[in-house]
Amino acid sequence: MKLYSVSRRGLLKGGAVLGAGLAAPTIFTSRASAFTNEPTGSTVTLGFNVPQTGPYAEEGKDELRAQQLAVEHLNGEGDGGMLNTFSSKALQGNGILGKKVTFVTGDTQTKSDAARASAKSMIEKDGAIMINGGSSSGVAIAVQGLCQDAGVIFMAGLTHSNDTTGKDKKANGFRHFFNAYMSGAALAPVLKNAYGADRRAYHLTADYTWGWTQQESIVAATEGIGWETVETVLTPLASTDFSSYIAPVLNSGADVLVLNHYGGNMVNSLTQAVQFGLRDKTVNGKQFEIVVPLYSELMAKGAGENIKGVLGSMNWNWQLDDAGTKAFVQSFGKKYGFPPSNSAQTCYAQVILYADAVARAGSFNPCAVVEALEGGDSSLPGVSSAANKGFLFDGLGNGPTLYRSADHQCFKDVLVVKGRENPTTEYDTLEIVEKTPAAQVWYEPDHPMFAGGNLGTCNPGA
Numbered sequence: 001m002k003l004y005s006v007s008r009r010g011l012l013k014g015g016a017v018l019g020a021g022l023a024a025p026t027i028f029t030s031r032a033s034a035f036t037n038e039p040t041g042s043t044v045t046l047g048f049n050v051p052q053t054g055p056y057a058e059e060g061k062d063e064l065r066a067q068q069l070a071v072e073h074l075n076g077e078g079d080g081g082m083l084n085t086f087s088s089k090a091l092q093g094n095g096i097l098g099k100k101v102t103f104v105t106g107d108t109q110t111k112s113d114a115a116r117a118s119a120k121s122m123i124e125k126d127g128a129i130m131i132n133g134g135s136s137s138g139v140a141i142a143v144q145g146l147c148q149d150a151g152v153i154f155m156a157g158l159t160h161s162n163d164t165t166g167k168d169k170k171a172n173g174f175r176h177f178f179n180a181y182m183s184g185a186a187l188a189p190v191l192k193n194a195y196g197a198d199r200r201a202y203h204l205t206a207d208y209t210w211g212w213t214q215q216e217s218i219v220a221a222t223e224g225i226g227w228e229t230v231e232t233v234l235t236p237l238a239s240t241d242f243s244s245y246i247a248p249v250l251n252s253g254a255d256v257l258v259l260n261h262y263g264g265n266m267v268n269s270l271t272q273a274v275q276f277g278l279r280d281k282t283v284n285g286k287q288f289e290i291v292v293p294l295y296s297e298l299m300a301k302g303a304g305e306n307i308k309g310v311l312g313s314m315n316w317n318w319q320l321d322d323a324g325t326k327a328f329v330q331s332f333g334k335k336y337g338f339p340p341s342n343s344a345q346t347c348y349a350q351v352i353l354y355a356d357a358v359a360r361a362g363s364f365n366p367c368a369v370v371e372a373l374e375g376g377d378s379s380l381p382g383v384s385s386a387a388n389k390g391f392l393f394d395g396l397g398n399g400p401t402l403y404r405s406a407d408h409q410c411f412k413d414v415l416v417v418k419g420r421e422n423p424t425t426e427y428d429t430l431e432i433v434e435k436t437p438a439a440q441v442w443y444e445p446d447h448p449m450f451a452g453g454n455l456g457t458c459n460p461g462a
Contacts, residue, residue, distance in 0.1 A: 011181060018115030022447040035365045037129045044099040044364065046071070046351065047106070049143060050118050050157065054110035055237065056135035056263040058298045059343040063106060063133055063157055063335055066344035072283050073331070073434035074101045081331035082352060090359035097358060107135060111236070112142035119143045123150050129364055130155060133261065135343060137161030137210035139347045144173040151461015153366050155350035160262075160294055165409035166450035171458045174408045176353065176372055176401075177346045178441070181216040181449055183293045183313040184221030186414040186436035189347040190311060190368035195256065195289055197226035202254035204245050206261050207234040214260045216449065217266035218293050222258075230254040235261070235269075242269040244277050255283040258291045266292060267302040274306045295417055297330035297341045300429040307419030307429060314415040316342040316397055318433055324397040329412045337428050351416025353403075357391075367458040374405035381441040383411070400438070407444040407455060422435055 003427045037045070075095035083091055104126040106118025115134065117363035131147050132155040134140045140159035141460045147154035148170040155166060156175040156232050160183070167174050189198075195360045201222055205211040213236070219229050230252050235245055245270070249257055258276060273279075273290060281288040295312035318329045318339040328348065332340040340348075353373065361368035375391025380402040391403040396397040401412040402440075416434040423429045443450070 010093060017336055022169050023157075034460070034462070035367075037123065037127045038462075039099055039129065039364055040333050042099055044096055044129060044201065045104050045127050046103045046200060047120055047122035047126065047131040048103050048133050048159060048347075049106045049108055049115060049122065049131055049139075050133040050347075051108075051110045051135050051139075052107040053215075054108075054111045058157075058302070059135040059263055059296060060108070060133070061160055062298060062341045062344040063135065066332065066340060066348035066352055067103065067107065067132065068349045069332060069335060071101045071103055074351070078335070079283060080327075082324045082328050082348070082396050085327050086352065086356070087394040088356050088360065090356050096355045096363070097182055097364070101178075101355070104128060104281070108136070108139050108143075110136045110139060112138050115139040116142050116146050116432070119237065120150075123147075123152055125215060127151065130345060130354050132354070133157040134159060135210075137164055138208045138211075140164050140175075141168045141209060142440040144168065144170050145400050148172045148456070148459055151366060151459045153369050155354050156214050157347045157350065159210070160211040160230060161211050161215065162217065162449050163453075167452035169453045169455050171370060171408075171456045174350070174403065176350050176403075176410045176416055177414070178313075178315045178408065180210070180217040180293075181443055181447070182414050182441040183214065184217035185441040185443075186313050186416050186434070187218070187291070187293060187311065188221035188225050190416045191222065191291065191435055192225040194311065196286070199227045199256050199286070200230045200254045200284065201227050201256045201258050201291075202230050202249050202252050203232040203260055205234050206237055206265060208237055210262070213449065218258055218260065218291075220449075227256070235265075237265070239265065240268055242272050243276070246273050246278070246371045247267075248314045249273075249351065250276070251280075253284070255286045256289045256291060260293060262294055263299060264295075266299050270303050270306050270310070295425065295430065296343060297339070297430060298343070301420060301426050304429075308421050309419055311416065311418045311433070314342050314417050314430070316345045316460075317415055317417065317430065319346075319428065319430075320397065322397060322399060324383075324395045328397055345397055350394065353393075365460055367460050370458040372404050373408070376405075378402070379437055380411055380442075382437060383442050385442065385444065387445050402438075404445075407450070407453075411442060413438050414441050
């Protein structure tokens, strides 16, 4: 694992190398400051923990691009991006509370042990006061727990498991990304309209927390519209060849294959399903269909023509026409030469939201940051619920968004997308089918899929 810090001249090597597979115990040394890694000089250090290798590496690399861009904007460099459209105006482009923002990074490798080790190193050796990133819910849950124990804020990146803000939620952790329940709630009506209510589904599912909760959510949502679940099969995260899992689908009587896979796994499983000829078959008198419940632009690009007409859901897409999206796409495109992915957008938003909370609180103390991000009595329009309380904001690309104080989950509109039949570039391979209102994907904090957790109280650490 290599760590870096940023300057106006670019990325500078620094830090130490840890064993990638070494599990780090959650033990933090005592400090004399009022809270963990209280900034005392002219800079403040953020930790960006993303998969730079492994099955989700493409998402991680795009997250890191966005994180770097957010730092530039916080420090007053570049065009300011979504700072210009963000509804909160606490940030002035002079760092955070006047301190220049620097950062260090680690490679999670999409492995919980490696992610914990890199996060621990950034906190203890590099003085990181906030950790952001990740493209795996297993990683996010592990790092969120470590940050809770360490007394720093965790601003989750790409994590879609219900458990992140369900049974494994923590007071020091916050999630801007949507979750598996929301995908099911948004997708089910569209699937019913597109394919009918009389369908038989076969699920292939990544064997870890995200896959488990996505399968549970999609099964519940589709059975709610009349579909039958024929079979559910778990596949190892490290799998690259899915042919042995796809072959049994042919004789199962299913007429829909649901791929609860992400990143390189989805690219491989979808490609192999198409090679097996599934999409050319007629089963039960119906055209065989494939559904990918969680999409990304990077996955769609990797899968190429195989995604044409395939439905799924997304947290955000660069083709949205709101002011925040336009500002971010322009800024990101100018720096990197191509549009950002939804994983990039959520990490950018999380960095900005953290900095803004510090500015509004007037303190880096994590408990003050938690209070600022929980908001108070603001509520999301269109939702009638006693739990509809938290920090309400707009201008970061998703429309009005609520950070719910009860569980630190964001609620906003969810996109249903499908593979475009005639893309004009490699970046417009997906088209937006429906923007599902936040009220349709709302659930109560005690919903059974999210039960069992305890948010607890903020830990300031030292």
